[in-house]
Amino acid sequence: MVDGSPRRRILCISFSDITADARVLRQIDVLAQLGEVTTIGYGSRPDAATEHLAIEPSLPSLPQTPAGVLLLAARRFDRVEFQGPAVRRALELLGDLRFDLVVANEARAMALAHRVADGAPVLADLHEWAPEERAHVTSWRVLVRPFMFHQCAKYLPRMSAVTVVNGSIGEMYRRRFGVRARVVRNAGPVHDLEPQPLMPERIRLVHSGGAVPGRNLEALIEAVRALGPRFTLDLYLVPSRDGGRYLGRLRDAIGDDTRITLHDPVPPHELAPTLNAYDVGVFSLPPLTPNHRLMLPNKIFDFVQARLAVVFNSAPETDRLIEGHGFGTIAPDHTAEAMRDTLAALTPERVWEFKQNAHCAAAVLNSTEDSAVTRSAVAELLGDPVQPVSRSEPPSST
Structure with a gap:
């Protein structure tokens, strides 16, 4: 941006509770350095946004109405792309507002972004592999999967820039849709923390994330229940939109085991300092979809910033x-037995070595370089001079 010129208007679309969406919050922080940011999505206004247009949380972003489901089943995708209740509400809220740049988070926002851009450039942050996001769910696989493939084929060639979470997923988009995506990992900001010493005869395990069926949290609980008294497990879980039913199932799985504790979630900026009190971050996910198989979740970066060993x-x-x-060790598969056996083999000396290595890795595995990728892409689209982005660790591809 040239000094003295008006601040450009940037629209950020995300069908998520943005204030709880760490990736989108980091994105908005970068956008706010280059313009006045209007956000539209669920929840309240993010701190870095100038304006927020709130969509009612009860409105789904996909066309889950009876008419929408019929159109999906009939493969009338061009007719149904604006039938999602949240999409219709977004169009009402945006009205005739105009922007210099539009950012669409995830494929379900691309059609809306393209319509409201009115010729302005659009950056699509696809996050992960959109066409098969929930392909392990039968209704999603039958109705939504073909729609997502159609949306990607229709709109990705029209995007001015595309970003994804890792090189493996970026390669899938290149092969299927012919687009080259830049890599913006789910790494968080660097934290000035130190590895905490282990307690005598105790290894403190911790997990943070969504309380969502399919995340294999039951396997973590089962693994710890099968281990000896030197292991504890603390779970910091964001409730799903099911009225607490899944959390209730987890409480039943924990039963009367006092070594396993459920906690309320903490804000993204407090997560690493909170996790710093523990020893080992644990995560196990069945490879049900391409996104699961090629996962690079934010929690691995959170654990590193917290100076934890990982399994x-x-x-x-x-x-x-x-x-x-x-900075950790790898369980051979996603089963409770594999997690149990891998954890049982840990020694205090090995965990401390992993924590020290995480401390070294924290200087590299943070959002500094990833924010620079976003900043470079946005600056190019706005016509600003940009500095080349160099990575200390090149993104992988398959």
Whole structure:
């Protein structure tokens, strides 16, 4: 931006509770450096946004109405793309507002972004592999999967820039849709923390994330219940939109085991300092979809910033980081038995070594370089001079 010129108007679309969406919050922080940001999505206004247009949380972003489902089943995708209740509400809220740049978070926002852009450039942050996001759910696979493939084929060639979470998923978009995506990982900001010493005869496990069916939290609980008294597990979980039913199932799985504790979630900026009190971050996810198989979740970066050792089930992208930086060990699969056996083999000396290696990795595995990728892409689209982005660790591809 040239000094003295008006601040450009940037629209950020995300069908999420943005104030709880760490990736989108980091994105907005970058956008706010380059213009006045209007956000539209669920929840309240993010701190860095100038204006927020709130969509009622009860309105789904997909066309889950009876008419919408019929159109999906009939493959009338061009007719149904604006039938999602949240999409219709977004069009009402945006009215005739105009912007210099529009950012669409995830594929479900691309049609809306293209319509409201009115010729302005659109950046699509696809996050993960959109066409098969929930392909393990039968109704989603039958009705939504073809719609998502159609949306990607229709709108990705019209995007001015595309970003994704890792190189493996970016390669999938290149092969299927012919687009080249820049990599913006789910890494958070660097935190000035130190590894905390282990307690005698105790290894404190911790997990943070969504309380969502399919995240295999039951396997973590089962693994710890099968281990000896030196292991504890603390869970910091964001409730799903099911009225607490899934959290109730987890409480039933925990039963009377006092070594396992459920906590309320903490804000993204407080997560690493909170996790710093523990020893090992744990995560296990069945490879039900391409996104699961090629996962690079924000929690691995959260655990590193918290200076924790990690135990994850095997997946190409996370294996590369864990082995490359030496801050953890890898369970051979996603089962409770594999997690139990991998944890049982940990010694205090090994955990402390992993924590020290995480401390070294924290200087690299943070959002500094990823924010620079976003800043470079946005500046190019706004016509600003940009500095080249260099990565200390090149993104992987398959």
